[in-house]
Amino acid sequence: MQHRTPACQLSRATRGDSRQNSTTDNGTQCPPIAPACQWLTTTTGRIATDGHSWMTAVHWAADPKAKRYTSTRTHGPRTMNATTIVIAQECANLKTCRPGIAYLARKAKCSERTVEYHLGMLREAGLLAYQSKGGRVAQGMDEASVYERIIPAAFDEALGIRTIGEGVQQRPVGIAEEGRKLIGKLAKKAARKVRRSRPRTPVSGGKRCTLMEGGTSPAFPAASSIPPSETGLASGSSSHPTPKKATSGPRKLNRVGRRYQLATELITNVPWLQRASAARISWIARHCADAGWTWREVQAAAEEHSPIDPAEARRPSGLLAHRLKGVHVLYAAPASRRLMVTAWEDSRAQEHFRHAEYDQAAGPVTVTETALEAMRTIHAVLQPTAAGEDCTEHEEGALDIETLTRAEVLEHRAFAAHDPEYVSGLLAALGDQDARRLLTHRLVDQALTLLRLNAPAPANAF
Structure with a gap:
């Protein structure tokens, strides 16, 4: 039974029994909770008895018209939306509220960072509290956090819910008459399953060419159309309303393409690399390709100290890897590479090897x-x-x-x-x-x- 005058009503009971709390205030806000109070031992709310009652509190806090909660972060979403409701539904269906970030991202069809944002908003609104915080454990495995579904004290105050018990073990025993209509609406919302709405952009701004709409023109089909003037037809304008972009130029190679291009040039021009695989050579000479080396510079670096006979190169890729170890650091500047190529071409050892080939041939x-x-x-x-x-x-x-x-x-x-x-x-x-x-x-x-x-x-x- 309610008191006749509001002055006799208590905003909150000082004892464990809060039967006297019958005040209803639909404009009650849900202030953000500090991180230190987001644990089960420090929260001011009570543990939800089931997932449906917890979802009524989630819908109450996420009401876009009432604007009961606003995030304190300067980045990410500032208010709750449909994604928050979808993530909360998945948490409400769990027997033990221990959801993984990847699991919620797959269920809500969003990124893992978005899931972290909305879980943080549920904690700030007092709807979730840490029971144990997850993190990196042994052998590099990530352990999920264990949450407890909490009904905040602001929800009980707004709807006039009377509770008994102490701390998080409080249980509802009644509700004010003014809050029954609101709790009924929230219960209907909690019973419905919310899905994320994906925006669909139309193909064009005008009408579609279908049987129902009759044609592609937005004008009335029975209206008279004015033909274009003869001057407009005879002008011969070459401009098109939607000009196409010129794509006739050569495509620019990315890093992987440049590596394979250098490997193909080496296999084609270097005699002792003709039996090698392009994929292996592209991986071995990847540092040289990324630094802008030419195939001539790679050959000069490989044959700098001693020439290589094609008949003796049993494993060309392994020989090239041995010869090119650290050369991209030694000859980092283009000027040093040019001097290295010049010295290799004029070396007496290379000249003697070429002469021996000429004599044999x-x-x-x-x-x-x-x-x-x-x-x-x-x-x-x-x-x-x-x-x-x-x-x-x-x-x-x-x-x-x-x-x-x-x-x-x-x-x-x-x-x-x-x-x-x-x-x-x-x-x-x-x-x-x-x-x-x-x-x-x-x-x-x-x-x-x-x-x-x-x-x-x-x-x-x-």
Whole structure:
């Protein structure tokens, strides 16, 4: 029974029995609760007896018209909305309120950060209280927090609910007459299942071309249309109301595309990488590709200290990984890479390796006029001179190796590989040092060995 005058009504009982509390105030606000009071041991509310009664308190706090709760955060949602109701419904259906963030995000079809925002609002409104706070446990596993569903004291004061008991163990025993209508509306809301509404944007602002609407024009179908003027038709305007963007330009490669491009260039141009996999090479040379290296710079860095024979490269990807270890840090600047490539191209080891390849690949060549002239000069020197004959003419016609071109040097070497007598003639005409500079040590030693054994060299022996 209510008191006749409001002055006799108590706002809140001072004893455990709150039967005298019958005041109803629909404008009661739900002030944010500090983090220290969001625990079960420090909350001022009471534990909800079931999920339905807890959802009535959630709908009361989330009423958009009453604006009973406003978040204190400067980022994220400021008020409760349909997402808050959906998350609260999932928490109300749990026997033990221990929801995982990923589970709620999957159920509500939102991000995990959004779930954390709305759980924080439910705690600030006094609707959830920590029983135990989760976090990182052993072996890197995340443990979910255990909540207790709480009905805040502001809800009991607003609807005039009378309770008995102490602390969180209070139980409702009655409600004021003025609060019955509101609690009935909240109970109907709590019984309905709320789903998040997804915004749907129409394809176009005008009417759709359907049978119901008749056409694509927003005008009345029976209205008369004015045809365009002849000047407008004959103007020949080339502009389109919705011009298309030009997409004819080349696509820009991303980081992965640049790595595969460098790997393809290496496999195509480097002989000892032709049997390698593009995926492996792109991963091995990823640091060089990210730094903007060219395939020539990668080859120079790999062959900087010693050349690589394609026949000896049994595992090209492993060999490249060994040679490129740390080179992207050593040659970080483009200027240092250019100097490294120049030094590699001019190195004596690389030059000797290229010459050896040229010597092995050299086949029968046509004797040019330069070689014939050198042969005539050598035979003239070897012939015995007449008594009293001056040898100045032969000395003047002696071969000068400094003036020979690279093609002429290769011709001399190819001819010497087929005729050991030609090597002995050059030794007599030029001397041992210059002859070895011209023909290499290998050809000179082979010719001397054949001459020492008195065995004629076959035409295809070399």
